[in-house]
Each structure stands twice: as C-alpha cells, then as structure tokens.
Amino acid sequence: MSVVYKNQMLDGEVIDFTHEGHGVVKIDAYPIFIPQTLIGEQIQYKVIKVKKNFAIGKLIEIQKESADRELPPCVYYEKCGGCQLQHLSYEAQLEMKRNQVMNLFHRKGKMSHVPVHPTVGMVQPWFYRNKSQIPVGGKRGAIEMGYYRQRSHAIINMDKCMIQYQAQNDIMTTIRDLLNQYDIPPYHELKHTGLVRHVVIRKGYYSDEIMIIFVLNGDTLPYQEEISHALTGAFPQIKSIKINSNKEKSNVIMGERSQTIFGEATIEDTLGDLKFKINDKSFYQINVLQTQKLYDIAVKYAGLTGQETVIDAYCGIGTIALSMANKARHVYGVEVVPEAIQDAKRNAELNEFHNTTFVSGPAETVILDWQKQGIRPDVVTVDPPRKGCDVTFIETLNQLEPEKIVYISCNPSTQLRDIQLLLDKYDLKEVTPVDMFPHTTHVETVALMTRKKH
Ligand SMILES: C[S@@+](CC[C@H](N)C(=O)[O-])C[C@H]1O[C@@H](n2cnc3c(N)ncnc32)[C@H](O)[C@@H]1O
Structure with missing residues (x-):
C-alpha cells in the first residue's frame, strides 16, 4: 500500500528544497515534492501524483510562512515554466545556490576542504536576458x-x-x-x-x-x-x-x-574593453553583467603573466580567449560550431589581437591534434555545455599537464564528475558560484585546479 494516495489532502512541514526549486515534505522517509514552497513552511497540500519512491503535491495553503518568502512580481509566475524561484528572496536564492554547490563538492565529491565562495549576485536581478x-x-x-x-x-x-x-x-x-x-x-x-x-x-x-x-x-x-x-x-x-x-x-x-x-x-x-560580433547560431552568454564578473574571476584564476600558452576549450565566439589574449603569449580556441569560430576569428581581428588561433571541431579531437603538434598549454580554460566534457578530452588534458585548469560550468554535477577525473594530478583549489540566471534554479560555477607538485 502507498504511503499517500492521489487527491489526499495533508498538512506538513517543508524540511528540504530540491535543485528544481521544489519544497520537500517527508512522511517517514517517503518524499513529497511541492512546488512553490520553502523550507520551514507549515503547509496544507493536495497529493496530485503518486509514484513508488516519491509523490508530487500541490500547495493549497501556507499555514506558517518562511521569512524568505516574497511576493512574485510576475503575473505569469504561478503558471510559467521559465522561473522557479521568484517566491524566494534574492539573498536566499544566492545562499541556496551556494549550498547546492557546497553539497555537491563537499558531500558528494568528498572535498570539504575546498572553499566554495558566496554566490556572486546581481544588484538588479531583473530584465537580464539578452x-x-x-x-x-x-x-x-x-x-x-x-x-x-x-x-x-x-x-x-x-x-x-x-x-x-x-x-x-x-x-x-x-x-x-x-x-x-x-x-x-x-x-x-x-x-x-x-x-x-x-x-x-x-x-x-x-x-x-x-x-x-x-x-x-x-x-x-x-x-x-x-x-x-x-x-x-x-x-x-x-x-x-x-x-x-x-x-x-x-x-x-x-x-x-x-x-x-x-x-x-x-x-x-561589448564585454569589458572588447567588441564582439555575434551570429544567429553562435553561443553568447545571456547575462552580460554577470558574464563580466564570471570572466574576471576566470582571468584572476588563470593568473597570467604574458608568457603563457592558453587553450580555451569550448570557446564559442572567443569571449574567454580574447579576455585572456592581452595577458598571454598565445591563445588557442576550439569550438564545434563553425559559425562561432568564424565570429571568433573576426572578433580577434576586430580587437586587433595577433596572438590567437581558432579551430572549428570537437574539443576532444582538436586537442589531440594540438598535442601531436607539440602545443603545450600552461593554462586551459574549459567551458562545456551542460553535459560536460568528453572523457577523451579529460584524458588528453591529464596528459598535457597544464599548470592550471580553469573550469567554468553551467552544470556543477557534470563539472564535479569531470573534475574527479583530474584529481590524481590536480588539486581543486576553489569554486565560485556566479548567478547568471536569477529566479531560476540554474547556477554557473568557476573552479580553479592547479597541478600537484611532484
Ligand atoms: C557554455 S558554451 C561556452 C561558450 C564560451 N566559452 C562563452 O563563454 O561564451 C559551450 C560551447 O561549447 C560548444 N560545444 C559543444 N560541444 C562541443 C564540443 N564537443 N567541442 C567543442 N565545442 C563544443 C557549444 O557550441 C558552445 O559554444
């Protein structure tokens, strides 16, 4: 017999919050996920879906409200699938995202010694998507x-x-x-x-x-x-x-x-002092103000002196590569979308950089070519899509042994998976979450890894 049944009305206290932004009530160990509820709230809810290992509930009434609750300003919020966190204060959203990253790296990844800094937030977290x-x-x-x-x-x-x-x-x-x-x-x-x-x-x-x-x-x-x-x-x-x-x-x-x-x-x-041309197919970060902060952290982590060879893997239209080009000897960028590489080349010209090479193709293949050509990077920046890096890419990175790896990710779970494959040779030094997507459950992270001294 199930712990709960469909259409059952129940009272409960929200004791946890998922990555999808749903509150969790438990009956014994059985979880019921209830959208638009917050930790600490006492609620009445209706069970709308029952599965073997969990149920979904619909909020009916809040009997005791969380101090972090806010009135969502968007009239479509309750129906729309675009945002999930408008009912949570912005400060609490930033804290929640940091906790999510800490849970991953400290608990799941067993790296509790690694500092996870406070989430870098926006001053005005609305109307930010370009x-x-x-x-x-x-x-x-x-x-x-x-x-x-x-x-x-x-x-x-x-x-x-x-x-x-x-x-x-x-x-x-x-x-x-x-x-x-x-x-x-x-x-x-x-x-x-x-x-x-x-x-x-x-x-x-x-x-x-x-x-x-x-x-x-x-x-x-x-x-x-x-x-x-x-x-x-x-x-x-x-x-x-x-x-x-x-x-x-x-x-x-x-x-x-x-x-x-x-x-x-x-x-x-424009990003910082740099100009960028953007095509219809090219990836371009959607929150420009936060991208500047994200890249500033990446540049700081890279610690360039002007002498380094840098590889920017998954480079899009070359935004990270060009943010580093005036501080490095040479920067190589690789990206799978040919139109984005055309943009990256044009962007290098537009900004008058002559120390960049952009190649179109899968990062996992092109990095092998570069290895064969004897290119030995001091710093590699990695910014893959949500699914993370291909294993071949990580294996090659392990062989190339750059001094530093700066890993930017919009999915900390796959980032942790990839980072774990580098831990024999690298120490994870620090992780900074950046809020690129306020009011949604997404979080971007930038992590610094340095090569272990033999
Ligand atoms: C999160 S975006 C980052 C782009 C860029 N670094 C930026 O900050 O704008 C990931 C990029 O990886 C590219 N990509 C996806 N799979 C790839 C692969 N196997 N090899 C190289 N690039 C890939 C996508 O086209 C996209 O431009």
Whole structure:
C-alpha cells in the first residue's frame, strides 16, 4: 500500500528544497515534492501524483510562512515554466545556490576542504536576458506568443517576461500584432503544420543592437518586406532580421539554414574593453553583467603573466580567449560550431589581437591534434555545455599537464564528475558560484585546479 494516495489532502512541514526549486515534505522517509514552497513552511497540500519512491503535491495553503518568502512580481509566475524561484528572496536564492554547490563538492565529491565562495549576485536581478526564444502558437489571427507552462508545451500568451530585456517584450508584442495583421499561420507542434515556430530576439547590452530571427517551418515569410519595414520603423536599433528554416518535427529550436532578410548577418556587443560580433547560431552568454564578473574571476584564476600558452576549450565566439589574449603569449580556441569560430576569428581581428588561433571541431579531437603538434598549454580554460566534457578530452588534458585548469560550468554535477577525473594530478583549489540566471534554479560555477607538485 502507498504511503499517500492521489487527491489526499495533508498538512506538513517543508524540511528540504530540491535543485528544481521544489519544497520537500517527508512522511517517514517517503518524499513529497511541492512546488512553490520553502523550507520551514507549515503547509496544507493536495497529493496530485503518486509514484513508488516519491509523490508530487500541490500547495493549497501556507499555514506558517518562511521569512524568505516574497511576493512574485510576475503575473505569469504561478503558471510559467521559465522561473522557479521568484517566491524566494534574492539573498536566499544566492545562499541556496551556494549550498547546492557546497553539497555537491563537499558531500558528494568528498572535498570539504575546498572553499566554495558566496554566490556572486546581481544588484538588479531583473530584465537580464539578452536572448529570448519565444514559441509561437495559437491560431491564424489569434496568435499566441510567450513561454511554456510548467512541464508542458502549452504557450502562455504574454505581454511581458520579467527576466528578458524590456525591448524584447516590446518587440514580442509588436510581432504578435504584425503576424495577426498579415494573417500569418503559426506553427502547430502536434500536427507539424503552419509556419512560424519561434521568434528569437538577441540584443547587445551595451550596443543596443538587435537581431530578430523568425524560425519557420518553411523558407519564406509572407509580407517579409512589410513586416521588416514595420519592425525597423518601430525599433531603429534592429540591425539584423533573419529567417531560419526548421522543417524538422523536433524540439530543437533552430534549423541549419539561416538567411538575412534585413541588415547585417551579425550584431555587435561589448564585454569589458572588447567588441564582439555575434551570429544567429553562435553561443553568447545571456547575462552580460554577470558574464563580466564570471570572466574576471576566470582571468584572476588563470593568473597570467604574458608568457603563457592558453587553450580555451569550448570557446564559442572567443569571449574567454580574447579576455585572456592581452595577458598571454598565445591563445588557442576550439569550438564545434563553425559559425562561432568564424565570429571568433573576426572578433580577434576586430580587437586587433595577433596572438590567437581558432579551430572549428570537437574539443576532444582538436586537442589531440594540438598535442601531436607539440602545443603545450600552461593554462586551459574549459567551458562545456551542460553535459560536460568528453572523457577523451579529460584524458588528453591529464596528459598535457597544464599548470592550471580553469573550469567554468553551467552544470556543477557534470563539472564535479569531470573534475574527479583530474584529481590524481590536480588539486581543486576553489569554486565560485556566479548567478547568471536569477529566479531560476540554474547556477554557473568557476573552479580553479592547479597541478600537484611532484
Ligand atoms: C557554455 S558554451 C561556452 C561558450 C564560451 N566559452 C562563452 O563563454 O561564451 C559551450 C560551447 O561549447 C560548444 N560545444 C559543444 N560541444 C562541443 C564540443 N564537443 N567541442 C567543442 N565545442 C563544443 C557549444 O557550441 C558552445 O559554444
């Protein structure tokens, strides 16, 4: 017999908080996960799903409130799957993220001697995203644009998202009006019919330059001249409008092929003293103010004197590589997306660096080539996607034996896994969490490893 049953109403105290931002009530050792509740709260909840090892509950009433609870300012918060922590004060969010990283490295990784510093937070933790990927749905003439409901692909028709720039909100509502005005069919995900799947908007924080990408289940946008004209008239900061064709039945947002229908192929932004050109396919950190802090820590950890050979693995458009280029002898960057490497090369020229080499390909293969060519790095920076590094890459890193490894990650679990494979030769010195994604459960970390002295 189960510990609880579906639709059961229960009272309980929240005693823990998961990485997904859900409160946990336990009956004996059986956990019930309840979204939008906080540690220490006494609550009434309804059991909505029962599994063998856990149940999911829905908050009905808070009988005793946590001192860390705040009123979420976003009107869509309770439904939307975009943010999970708006009901928790920002200070408590930063503490929670640090605890999450400490739990991982200290308890799971058994490295309690390694300092995990306080999470580096934002002064104004709202309207920070420079990139929005907005799903388009609804019907012809009644287009819906906004983010998905929690655990669903049902679109919430929104006027405003409080974590993307306000310009993105204004463009989102204008595009919805234009798609309605020109009677353009939205994409229907289940039937795989219709045309407009997503609208992607990127904006330079300092430059204000804007790129809009219409992701289509097709190759052409009807009335593209009129739509571009209306958009650029209303938002003169728009420097690029593109069409990206994605005719696949898949959750991947962008397809392979893009064409520019207005303006330039790239937009520009600045990070510190450096200028960067950004393509539609290239990865660019979404929170510019926090990226500057993240890179400052990475540069400090690298401790460059001007003599070093540096490898920046998973380099994107070369942002970390170029942040280090004026402090190193030579910097090599590797990245799997060819368009991003084109941007990285152009960015090196734009910033007048002549001591950089950028190569397109998988880091795990290119690093082997570099090893064969006799390149011996003093410092390697690593910034992989959420799944972490390929084992071959880590093995090669172990053989190359750089003095320092600076590992940046948006997924501390895979970061810990990779770091553990380096511990025979390296000491993990310190870890700093940086809050790149306020009000969500995501946390970015930067870790310094130094080679053990023989
Ligand atoms: C988290 S981003 C970091 C980009 C860059 N360092 C920055 O700060 O903007 C990870 C990058 O790794 C790239 N990537 C993914 N798998 C890769 C692989 N096997 N080899 C090289 N690059 C890869 C992605 O295209 C993406 O640009």
